[in-house]
Amino acid sequence: MNTGQTLLITVGLLLFSIFILTVYRTTTSRFAFAIANEALLSGTAIGQSLIDEITLKSFDEKTVDKVVSVPDSLTPVNQLGPDSGEKDVTTYDDIDDYNNYERTETLSRLGNFKAWSKVYYVLPNSPDIKSGTRTFAKKIEVYVQNDFVTDTVKLYRIVTY
Amino acid sequence: MSSLIDIITATFIGAILILMIIGINFYIENSSREITNANIAQMNVKEIAEVLDYDLYKVGFRVPDSKILIADSTRLVFQSDIDNNGKIDTIEYVLGSPNELTSTPNPKDRILYRLMNNGPRRGSNLGVVDFKFTYYDSSNTVLSYSSLVSKTQRDRIKAIGYYVKVESVFPVEGYYPGAEIKKTIRPKNL
Numbered sequence: 243m244n245t246g247q248t249l250l251i252t253v254g255l256l257l258f259s260i261f262i263l264t265v266y267r268t269t270t271s272r273f274a275f276a277i278a279n280e281a282l283l284s285g286t287a288i289g290q291s292l293i294d295e296i297t298l299k300s301f302d303e304k305t306v307d308k309v310v311s312v313p314d315s316l317t318p319v320n321q322l323g324p325d326s327g328e329k330d331v332t333t334y335d336d337i338d339d340y341n342n343y344e345r346t347e348t349l350s351r352l353g354n355f356k357a358w359s360k361v362y363y364v365l366p367n368s369p370d371i372k373s374g375t376r377t378f379a380k381k382i383e384v385y386v387q388n389d390f391v392t393d394t395v396k397l398y399r400i401v402t403y
Numbered sequence: 404m405s406s407l408i409d410i411i412t413a414t415f416i417g418a419i420l421i422l423m424i425i426g427i428n429f430y431i432e433n434s435s436r437e438i439t440n441a442n443i444a445q446m447n448v449k450e451i452a453e454v455l456d457y458d459l460y461k462v463g464f465r466v467p468d469s470k471i472l473i474a475d476s477t478r479l480v481f482q483s484d485i486d487n488n489g490k491i492d493t494i495e496y497v498l499g500s501p502n503e504l505t506s507t508p509n510p511k512d513r514i515l516y517r518l519m520n521n522g523p524r525r526g527s528n529l530g531v532v533d534f535k536f537t538y539y540d541s542s543n544t545v546l547s548y549s550s551l552v553s554k555t556q557r558d559r560i561k562a563i564g565y566y567v568k569v570e571s572v573f574p575v576e577g578y579y580p581g582a583e584i585k586k587t588i589r590p591k592n593l
Contacts, residue, residue: 295587352583
C-alpha cells in the first residue's frame, strides 16, 4: 500500500467520522426538541392551573367581605402579599396574597416544575404599565421553569374590580 | 508478503466500515422511531387534556343540585348542560382495565372512556398508562377519596385536578416513549 492509498483511506475515514458525528448531533437535538416540547406542554398546564387558582380569589383583602368604591381603600402597593395570619395557600383569600408566591410541582418523567407568581397594580387604561399607586386593575404574572424548558414559561392575566 | 498484508489491512478496515454503517443505520432507525412515538404521545396527551378541560370547566353548568355524582381516583361522574341545549347531561370518565388491551405490546396501556348520558363506552387506545383525578375544596386542600362517598363532601369540591401519562403502544428497544400532563381545573359552577 503506497502513501497515496493510505492518505485516501485516512481522508475517507475522517469524512465518515464527521458524518457519524453529524448524525449523532442532529438526533440529539431532535430529542432535546421533543423533550422541550413536552416540558412546555406540561409547564403551560401548570402555569394555567396556578393562574386559574389566583383569579378565583377576591380582588383585594379589602373586597373580601365589603364593597370598595375608591382605589385608595385597597391594599397599599408596598403591602401586596399575604396578609397577617395567611401563612400558606390554604388561607389565601385574595389575588395579591400570591405576590412572590412559589410552588413546585413534580412530574414523574420531567422532574420538578418551579412555578412562581407576581401580582401588582397596573393602569386600568394601559394594563401593560405597572402602577405606582393603587388602582382597580391588577396584573397576575406566572412563571414556570423546568430543566428541560429552554426558557421560562410566562403567563399573565389582568383582573379588574 | 507485502500484498498479503495489504489485503488483510484492507479487509480489516472494510469490515470496520461496514460495522459502523450497520451501527449508524440501526441508531438512525431507532432514534427516528423513538422521536416519532414521543411526538405521537405528546399529541395524544394534548388531545386528552383538551377534551378534559372542555368538559371539566363545565361541571355543574345549569345543575341546581348533585353536580358531582361520583368522585374517585380514576372515575368521575358529573352533571352539566354540556351541549347547551337546556337539558342536563351526565358525563362519566372512567379508566378501563389493562386486561382490555392484551393485544398491544405495552402491558400498561388502558382506555380512558368518556360516557355521555350512560351511553355505550367509547374511547380509543391513546396509550394512557396512568390517570388520576384529585379533588380540592375551597381552601385548596385535597379531599380524600374515601370521604367523597358522601354527597356533603362531594359538594365541597371546588377544583378538580387530573394527571395523565401516555406511552406509545409499541416499544423502541424495550422502552416506551411517553408524555405526561398535570392540570387543575376550577369549574365556575362549583
